[in-house]
Amino acid sequence: MRKRLVAGIVLCCATLVASCDERAETKRLETPRGTIQYKETTSGARGGIGDSLRELTSEQRAKIQTDLDHVEPFIRKYVPVEKRSADLLENLDLAFAAWLRSSDRNKEPAQHIIDLVGAALGNYSIERLDVRWMVAIDEKGTEVALVGDDPPTRAYPFASIRYRIDDSKVDFVGALFEALKHQREKH
Numbered sequence: 001m002r003k004r005l006v007a008g009i010v011l012c013c014a015t016l017v018a019s020c021d022e023r024a025e026t027k028r029l030e031t032p033r034g035t036i037q038y039k040e041t042t043s044g045a046r047g048g049i050g051d052s053l054r055e056l057t058s059e060q061r062a063k064i065q066t067d068l069d070h071v072e073p074f075i076r077k078y079v080p081v082e083k084r085s086a087d088l089l090e091n092l093d094l095a096f097a098a099w100l101r102s103s104d105r106n107k108e109p110a111q112h113i114i115d116l117v118g119a120a121l122g123n124y125s126i127e128r129l130d131v132r133w134m135v136a137i138d139e140k141g142t143e144v145a146l147v148g149d150d151p152p153t154r155a156y157p158f159a160s161i162r163y164r165i166d167d168s169k170v171d172f173v174g175a176l177f178e179a180l181k182h183q184r185e186k187h
Helices: 058-069 071-078 088-101 110-129 159-166 173-185
Strands: 006-016 022-031 036-045 052-054 132-138 139-147 152-155
Touching: 022 173, 036 132, 058 071, 058 110, 058 132, 071 088, 071 110, 088 110, 088 159, 110 132, 110 139, 110 159, 110 173, 139 159, 139 173, 152 173
Parallel strands: 006 036
Antiparallel strands: 006 152, 022 036, 052 132, 132 139, 139 152
């Protein structure tokens, strides 16, 4: 696995704390993937992080599974064999960067990339970090999230991918996982 510096990662993640306000704090973390910087939002607001959670519908679960089926073809299309790694997240970083830089007018639409990279990152996290898919609903809206219980943690992989497209940032998928992993191990 190659090491690299990954800066400016925004992890939409929240951990319940004793205070009654919400704040974002920039954190630095040394990981096997390199040094990452991310923003951690902590909240002690009434009701904890977010106002409510609900299970995904069967249609939402099926959509995530369909998106997962498109991950390998996406990697094969954008990452040459000689550059592929055994690490799924590194391959997603490489494929995302190549897709973002591609001038092909017929390339996949941004929403498709948000869906498949978010699903892959989420599934990878579920397999390793004791989190699950849920729908989080609060005053800011409704978003599919990864939710963990101890410590209470939420991460929003689809929103995180959307932000990276909006600001044209690359080399962040592995860093998002590492930041979430750090949050899950803090307690």
